[in-house]
Amino acid sequence: MLDIKNLTLSISGTPILNDVNLSVGAGKILGIVGESGSGKSLTALSTMQLLPDGSAIDGEILLKGKDILQANEEEMQRVRGQEISMIFQEPMTALNPVHTIGAQVCEAIRNSTDLSKSELETRAIETLEKVGLPVSRFPLSRYPHELSGGQRQRVMIAMACAQQPSLMIADEPTTALDVTLQAQILNLLRSIVDETGMSLILISHDLAVVAEVTDDIVVMRNGEVLDAGPTGDVLRKLNHPYTAQLAKASTHVPQRNSAPVLSAEQKSNGSIPILKARDIVRDYPTARKSLFQREKPFRAVKGVNFELFKGQSMGLVGESGCGKSTLARIVLGLDKPTSGNVNFLGHDLANVEGEEMRQARRNVQVVFQDPFASFNPRHRVERLVSEPLYLEPELSKSDRRDRVRSALSEVGMNDTALDKYPHEFSGGQRQRLAIARALITRPALIVADEPVSALDVSIRAQVLDLLADLRERLDLTYLFISHDLGVVRAICDEVMVMDAGEIVEHGPVTDVFTAPKSQAAKELVDATPNLERALANRVD
Amino acid sequence: MLLFFLKKLIWAVATLIFASVVVFLALEIVPGDPAQVMLGINATDEAVAALRENLGLNKPAIERYFSWISGMVVGDFGRSYTYSVDVRELVADRIAISLPLALIALALSTIIALPVGIYAASRRGKIADTVVMAISQFGIAIPNFWFALLMVYVLAIWLQLVPAGGFPGWTEGFWTALKSLLLPAIALALPQAAILSRVTRSALLETMGEDYIRTARAKGLSKRATLWNHALRNAMIPVLTILGLQFAYLLAGTIIIENVFYLPGLGRLVFQAINLRDLIVVESVVMMLVATIIVINLLVDLAYVWVDPRLRTRAS
Numbered sequence: 001m002l003d004i005k006n007l008t009l010s011i012s013g014t015p016i017l018n019d020v021n022l023s024v025g026a027g028k029i030l031g032i033v034g035e036s037g038s039g040k041s042l043t044a045l046s047t048m049q050l051l052p053d054g055s056a057i058d059g060e061i062l063l064k065g066k067d068i069l070q071a072n073e074e075e076m077q078r079v080r081g082q083e084i085s086m087i088f089q090e091p092m093t094a095l096n097p098v099h100t101i102g103a104q105v106c107e108a109i110r111n112s113t114d115l116s117k118s119e120l121e122t123r124a125i126e127t128l129e130k131v132g133l134p135v136s137r138f139p140l141s142r143y144p145h146e147l148s149g150g151q152r153q154r155v156m157i158a159m160a161c162a163q164q165p166s167l168m169i170a171d172e173p174t175t176a177l178d179v180t181l182q183a184q185i186l187n188l189l190r191s192i193v194d195e196t197g198m199s200l201i202l203i204s205h206d207l208a209v210v211a212e213v214t215d216d217i218v219v220m221r222n223g224e225v226l227d228a229g230p231t232g233d234v235l236r237k238l239n240h241p242y243t244a245q246l247a248k249a250s251t252h253v254p255q256r257n258s259a260p261v262l263s264a265e266q267k268s269n270g271s272i273p274i275l276k277a278r279d280i281v282r283d284y285p286t287a288r289k290s291l292f293q294r295e296k297p298f299r300a301v302k303g304v305n306f307e308l309f310k311g312q313s314m315g316l317v318g319e320s321g322c323g324k325s326t327l328a329r330i331v332l333g334l335d336k337p338t339s340g341n342v343n344f345l346g347h348d349l350a351n352v353e354g355e356e357m358r359q360a361r362r363n364v365q366v367v368f369q370d371p372f373a374s375f376n377p378r379h380r381v382e383r384l385v386s387e388p389l390y391l392e393p394e395l396s397k398s399d400r401r402d403r404v405r406s407a408l409s410e411v412g413m414n415d416t417a418l419d420k421y422p423h424e425f426s427g428g429q430r431q432r433l434a435i436a437r438a439l440i441t442r443p444a445l446i447v448a449d450e451p452v453s454a455l456d457v458s459i460r461a462q463v464l465d466l467l468a469d470l471r472e473r474l475d476l477t478y479l480f481i482s483h484d485l486g487v488v489r490a491i492c493d494e495v496m497v498m499d500a501g502e503i504v505e506h507g508p509v510t511d512v513f514t515a516p517k518s519q520a521a522k523e524l525v526d527a528t529p530n531l532e533r534a535l536a537n538r539v540d
Numbered sequence: 541m542l543l544f545f546l547k548k549l550i551w552a553v554a555t556l557i558f559a560s561v562v563v564f565l566a567l568e569i570v571p572g573d574p575a576q577v578m579l580g581i582n583a584t585d586e587a588v589a590a591l592r593e594n595l596g597l598n599k600p601a602i603e604r605y606f607s608w609i610s611g612m613v614v615g616d617f618g619r620s621y622t623y624s625v626d627v628r629e630l631v632a633d634r635i636a637i638s639l640p641l642a643l644i645a646l647a648l649s650t651i652i653a654l655p656v657g658i659y660a661a662s663r664r665g666k667i668a669d670t671v672v673m674a675i676s677q678f679g680i681a682i683p684n685f686w687f688a689l690l691m692v693y694v695l696a697i698w699l700q701l702v703p704a705g706g707f708p709g710w711t712e713g714f715w716t717a718l719k720s721l722l723l724p725a726i727a728l729a730l731p732q733a734a735i736l737s738r739v740t741r742s743a744l745l746e747t748m749g750e751d752y753i754r755t756a757r758a759k760g761l762s763k764r765a766t767l768w769n770h771a772l773r774n775a776m777i778p779v780l781t782i783l784g785l786q787f788a789y790l791l792a793g794t795i796i797i798e799n800v801f802y803l804p805g806l807g808r809l810v811f812q813a814i815n816l817r818d819l820i821v822v823e824s825v826v827m828m829l830v831a832t833i834i835v836i837n838l839l840v841d842l843a844y845v846w847v848d849p850r851l852r853t854r855a856s
Contacts, residue, residue: 078760086758090751095752095755107759108759
C-alpha cells in the first residue's frame with residue numbers, strides 16, 4: 001500500500017530524517033515506535049506533505065506504486081483525506097471549536113463528492129454511528145466542547161474514515177486519553193481496519209500498545225529506522241539493543257531496599273499516620289438554572305477516608321474525572337473540602353489559615369505532570385527551585401542558596417544549573433528540577449501528580465529510580481497520582497482505586513493489580529496495556 | 541442565553557449607576573463655586589447667588605444627584621448656561637454629526653482592515669505581507685491631523701472633490717452632508733484601519749497555527765479554504781474587542797479632527813464646555829458617552845457569544 005524509500009528530511013538545514021525505509025501492506029497495521037525527537041511524527045507529516053516551511057525532502061513515498069512526493073499541491077489535496085487520512089494526538093484541540101461536529105464531518109465527505117446537503121448529512125450520521133456516536137445521543141448540531149476527550153477522538157476518526165481512504169495514520173491517538181478510553185479507541189481502530197481492509201500506521205511511544213494492536217513494527221531513533229519486522233518477532237527476540245533497551249525501560253521497576261510500608265501492619269503496630277483524611281466531601285457549584293435557582297451541586301469527592309504512614313508510597317488511580325485531582329488539591333491545602341477533615345502532622349488542613357497553614361505547607365510539596373508548563377520560562381533555576389522557601393522567611397540569602405544547591409545535588413544536578421533558564425534543559429532534567437523544587441522545604445509528604453506521564457520511557461525509568469532513591473534516603477512519603485498502572489505498580493506499596501468520587505478499592509499493589517475485586521479496578525487493569533500479556537496473547 | 545443577556549444587562553445598569561456617582565462627585569469636588577466659576581471673577585455677589593439658586597446649588601448634594609438622575613431618565617438633561625439652550629437639543633445637534641461620522645469611519649476602517657489583514661496573513665513572510673505591514677506601520681505612526689491636512693490640500697483644495705471643512709447640516713440634502721463628512725471619516729479611519737489590520741493579521745496567524753487547522757488540511761482542504769472556513773471565525777474575538785474600543789474612541793475622541801475640519805461634533809462640545817466651565821453640559825455628555833460605551837461593550841459581548849459557541853454554553 002505504502003512504501004517509503006530512502007526518505008531524508010531536513011528542516012531549515014537541521015537534519016530530521018535520515019534514509020527512512022518502511023512499508024505497510026494492504027489491510028495491515030504498522031506500528032512506529034520511538035521516543036520524542038525520533039522523527040516518527042515527521043515521517044507521518046512527510047507522507048501527508050504537511051511539513052513546516054523550510055523543509056527539504058528527498059526520497060520516494062510510493063502510494064499504490066505512485067510516488068506522491070512528485071505530486072503537486074492540488075493532487076496532494078486529493079490524496080489527503082481520500083487516499084491517506086490522519087488523526088492526531090490531542091483531541092481537545094484537533095477539532096475546530098466554532099463548527100459543529102456535523103459540519104466538520106460533512107466537510108470531510110464533501111471534499112471528495114458532490115452530494116446534496118441532506119445526502120451529506122445522512123453520510124455523516126452513518127459515519128458517526130460507525131465510530132460509536134449514535135445520532136440519537138450525538139446529533140450533528142453538537143459542538144466539540146460538548147463532548148468528552150474520547151468522544152472527540154471518535155469524531156476525529158469519523159472524519160478520517162469519512163472518505164474511505166486506503167491508509168490511515170494515527171499519531172499517538174490515545175496518549176491524551178486515560179487507559180479505559182485508550183482501549184476503546186484502539187479496539188475501534190482495529191475493527192475499522194478489519195471491516196474496511198484499510199491499512200493503518202499507528203505511531204506510539206508505548207511498546208505495549210504497539211504489541212497489542214500492530215502486525216509489523218518499526219523502531220526509530222534520531223530520525224533513523226533501527227529495527228523493523230513482524231511485531232511479535234521483534235518484541236520477543238529483542239535482537240536490536242535499542243529495542244531491548246526500550247522494552248526494559250518500559251517495564252522498569254526501581255529497586256526497593258526497605259520493606260514496603262503497608263497500612264494494615266502500621267495500624268497493628270500502633271503507628272500514628274502522618275496524614276489522616278476523614279469523610280472528605282467536595283462539592284462544586286453548577287450552573288444556574290435561573291437567576292434565583294441553582295442546580296444541585298456536583299459532588300466530586302464523596303466521603304473519602306484514608307491514611308498515609310511515614311515512608312509509605314501510596315498510589316491513587318482512576319479514570320479522568322473520578323475526583324483524584326480534587327482529592328490531591330485538598331491534601332495539598334490548595335482547596336478546602338466542603339465537609340470532613342484532613343489531619344496532617346497535627347494540623348487540620350480543612351480549617352487552618354495563615355501562619356499555621358504555612359507551617360503545614362512546608363511539609364507537603366507537589367510535583368506536577370508537565371515539566372514544560374510548570375515552570376515560569378522567564379525565571380532562572382535558582383529562583384524557580386527556591387520558590388517554596390517563602391514558607392521559611394527566616395532563612396538568610398546564603399542559607400537559601402545552600403538549600404538550592406543541596407536540593408539540586410539530591411536530584412543529581414550540579415551548580416551550573418543555577419543560572420540557567422528552563423528551556424535550556426531536557427524534559428527529564430526539568431522534571432528533576434521540579435522534584436528539587438519539591439524537596440527544598442524538606443517536606444514529609446510529596447504529592448506527585450502524573451510525574452512521569454510526559455516523559456519518554458528511558459527518562460521515565462531514570463526519574464522513577466530517582467524518586468525511589470529519594471524515598472529511602474530522605475524518608476519521604478509519596479501520594480502518587482496516575483492513570484498509568486504500570487508506573488504505580490513500579491513505585492507504590494499500596495494503591496487506592498477511585499471511581500466517581502469514592503475509593504472503591506484499597507490494598508497492596510500486587511493484590512489489587514493481580515486480583516482486583518471492584519469493577520472499576522478490574523476495568524483499569526484490563527484496559528492497561530501490558531507488554532508481556534500482549535505478547536502472550538499474540539497469535540503470531 | 542436570555543439569562544446571560546439579563547445578567548449582562550444588570551451589570552450594565554449597575555455600571556451606569558456607579559459611573560453617574562463618580563461623574564457627579566468629580567464635579568462636586570472641583571474646587572470653587574461652580575456658579576462663581578461660570579460667571580468669572582468679576583461677577584457680582586447677587587448674580588452668583590441668583591445663578592446658584594437657578595442651578596439648584598443651594599440644595600443638598602444628595603437631592604441634586606437624584607434630581608439630575610431622574611431628569612436624565614426622562615430625557616431632561618437640564619439647561620446649558622453658556623448656550624442658553626436645553627442640553628438635550630445641544631447634544632442632539634452634535635450627535636447628528638458625531639454618530640454618522642463615527643459609523644462611517646468604523647465601516648471604512650473595517651472594510652479596509654479585514655481584507656488587508658487577511659491578505660497579509662495568507663501571504664505571511666512573502667513580499668506582499670512585508671509591504672502591507674510596512675504601510676500599516678506607517679499608518680499608525682502618522683498623526684491623523686497631519687494626514688487630514690494633506691487630504692484637505694489634495695482632495696479639497698487641489699482637486700476640489702469635497703469641501704475642505706465645515707458641515708452644512710443634514711437639511712442641505714443627504715449627499716451634500718455626507719460629502720462633508722467623507723474627508724474627516726477617512727482621516728479617522730485610516731490609522732484605525734492600520735491597527736485593525738495588524739490585529740486581524742496576527743490573530744489569523746495565531747489561529748493558523750492551531751491543531752484544528754492541521755486537521756482541516758489533513759482532510760484535504762486547501763490552504764485558502766482552511767483560512768476562510770476554519771481560521772477566520774476563530775480569529776474574530778480579538779478583532780471584535782478592538783472594534784468595540786475603536787468605536788468608543790471614534791465617537792468621543794475625535795476632537796482634533798473635528799477642529800481640523802470645523803465640524804461642530806461632540807468632541808468639540810465637550811472641549812468647549814470644559815473651557816467655559818459649563819458643568820451641566822459636561823456632566824450630561826460624559827454620562828451619555830459612558831452609556832454609549834456600556835452599550836457598545838454589551839454588543840461586543842453578544843458578538844463574542846455569536847462567534848464562539850463555547851461561550852454560548854457557558855452563557856446558558
